[in-house]
Amino acid sequence: MSHNDEIDCSGMSCPLPVVKSKMKIDTMNPGEVLKIITTDPGSCKDIPAWANRVGHEMIEEAEENGKYYFLVKRGE
Amino acid sequence: MSESFSASEMYTWMEEGVPHLYLDVRNEADFSRFHVEGPQDIELLNIPYFDFLEKPEETVAKLDASRSVRVICAKEGSAQFIADMLEEFGFGDIQWLAKGIIAWGNVLVAKQVPTPDHYELWQFNRPGKGSCAYGLIHKGELMLFDISKNLEFYRNFARARNLSLVAVFETHLQADYISGGPSLASEFEVDYIAHEGDFSSSNVTYRAVVDGESIGFSKAGGPSVLCTHSPGHTPGSTTYVIDDKYMISGDTVFIVSVGRPDLGKKVVEWAKQLYATLKNRISVLPDELMVLPSHYTDWTKEANGDHLIINDFGTVKALNESIYALASEDEFVSWVEANMRPQPEEYNRIRRVNANIETVDLATAEELDLGKNQCAASQG
Numbered sequence: 001m002s003h004n005d006e007i008d009c010s011g012m013s014c015p016l017p018v019v020k021s022k023m024k025i026d027t028m029n030p031g032e033v034l035k036i037i038t039t040d041p042g043s044c045k046d047i048p049a050w051a052n053r054v055g056h057e058m059i060e061e062a063e064e065n066g067k068y069y070f071l072v073k074r075g076e
Numbered sequence: 077m078s079e080s081f082s083a084s085e086m087y088t089w090m091e092e093g094v095p096h097l098y099l100d101v102r103n104e105a106d107f108s109r110f111h112v113e114g115p116q117d118i119e120l121l122n123i124p125y126f127d128f129l130e131k132p133e134e135t136v137a138k139l140d141a142s143r144s145v146r147v148i149c150a151k152e153g154s155a156q157f158i159a160d161m162l163e164e165f166g167f168g169d170i171q172w173l174a175k176g177i178i179a180w181g182n183v184l185v186a187k188q189v190p191t192p193d194h195y196e197l198w199q200f201n202r203p204g205k206g207s208c209a210y211g212l213i214h215k216g217e218l219m220l221f222d223i224s225k226n227l228e229f230y231r232n233f234a235r236a237r238n239l240s241l242v243a244v245f246e247t248h249l250q251a252d253y254i255s256g257g258p259s260l261a262s263e264f265e266v267d268y269i270a271h272e273g274d275f276s277s278s279n280v281t282y283r284a285v286v287d288g289e290s291i292g293f294s295k296a297g298g299p300s301v302l303c304t305h306s307p308g309h310t311p312g313s314t315t316y317v318i319d320d321k322y323m324i325s326g327d328t329v330f331i332v333s334v335g336r337p338d339l340g341k342k343v344v345e346w347a348k349q350l351y352a353t354l355k356n357r358i359s360v361l362p363d364e365l366m367v368l369p370s371h372y373t374d375w376t377k378e379a380n381g382d383h384l385i386i387n388d389f390g391t392v393k394a395l396n397e398s399i400y401a402l403a404s405e406d407e408f409v410s411w412v413e414a415n416m417r418p419q420p421e422e423y424n425r426i427r428r429v430n431a432n433i434e435t436v437d438l439a440t441a442e443e444l445d446l447g448k449n450q451c452a453a454s455q456g
């Protein structure tokens with residue numbers, strides 16, 4: 001699935017991956033997709049929990065070689 | 077900038093009933109899996125940190141700025157972040173938990189059990205787990221029972237009192253926490269004493285305990301440890317009776333309930349063993365014995381006024397009359413089956429680690445080790 005923007009939070013620990021992702025997605029339009037990359041194990045639950053709670057849509061989650069990838073579609 | 081507090085301080089506040097408002101900012105799933113509980117009820121709120129990011133004013137307005145607020149998260153970063161935010165919003169007394177919920181999960185509280193003067197018995201309570209280890213001291217020698225992986229705590233305990241460790245006992249192969257017993261025993265070159273029923277197929281170096289044997293200290297006049305095989309919770313479960321006065325009951329007898337025999341894959345077989353153990357080996361012990369269990373679930377029912385998890389066996393039997401009164405093996409098995417519930421998925425892996433069949437790195441060990449025990453056969 002394609003995405004409109006991307007943010008790499010590798011090496012950051014809580015709460016920074018969510019803080020940065022929020023700041024980034026706030027600059028995007030509803031319906032656009034943000035790709036988020038993290039390495040903090042805590043983020044693999046926090047990113048989906050954040051997205052669902054604030055009305056974005058979690059489209060895809062994956063883990064590969066110690067990195068976590070998320071596709072989040074901005075809500076209204 | 078807000079300041080931190082330690083997990084041990086938090087325990088002390090709870091014991092003393094300091095009226096802080098505890099704010100856990102982890103996500104709801106992690107919060108419901110495991111959260112802080114202590115000897116007295118506390119005011120505890122779960123508001124994920126991303127609520128504060130998304131709608132700061134609205135979320136902060138849920139809290140009373142005149143309260144002292146103690147913020148908790150997984151590691152410490154989010155708690156510190158939210159604590160700083162609350163300070164900016166004018167909250168006057170805000171602190172965050174250093175090293176996060178894992179630090180709470182590892183806190184140990186040492187309390188002395190009243191004994192005759194010539195020896196000491198200590199309970200090492202791990203409130204985050206709902207588990208207890210024990211230390212028995214006579215003339216500079218220390219025996220430990222059911223210790224967790226916080227080895228530094230036990231080294232310091234011994235060092236501060238100038239004690240030499242002489243043996244480490246295990247009541248059974250633990251499923252709910254990672255044991256520190258084998259490591260500490262090999263570090264101090266002392267016996268790790270456990271039953272072959274649980275350890276014969278493990279890769280752990282241990283000294284097999286014999287049913288009915290009595291193990292003592294090297295100097296005369298000390299208390300003896302009478303080892304009683306009490307299978308059921310596990311095939312190798314062993315109860316250690318100290319000085320004919322205390323029963324280190326492992327996961328066989330709890331103050332409330334008994335140890336669940338359904339953690340292996342042989343519920344009926346193990347439940348029958350537990351029935352026979354309770355009837356023939358445990359119920360026959362004197363009512364005056366003080367029960368010192370490996371686990372507890374509910375502080376209000378299982379702790380005494382000094383926050384020790386202890387009660388006399390007569391009272392324990394009365395508290396669990398419906399269990400001890402089950403008249404037949406069949407009734408007991410039915411009761412066990414009616415109370416069965418899933419075991420946490422990590423238990424199998426913890427058992428493998430405790431049997432030294434699998435080794436894990438520290439981060440994995442901490443993750444596996446977090447969470448309240450689910451060892452009792454019945455709840456509530």
Ligand SMILES: [Fe+2]
Nearest residue numbers: 250251327451
């Ligand atoms: Fe157990």
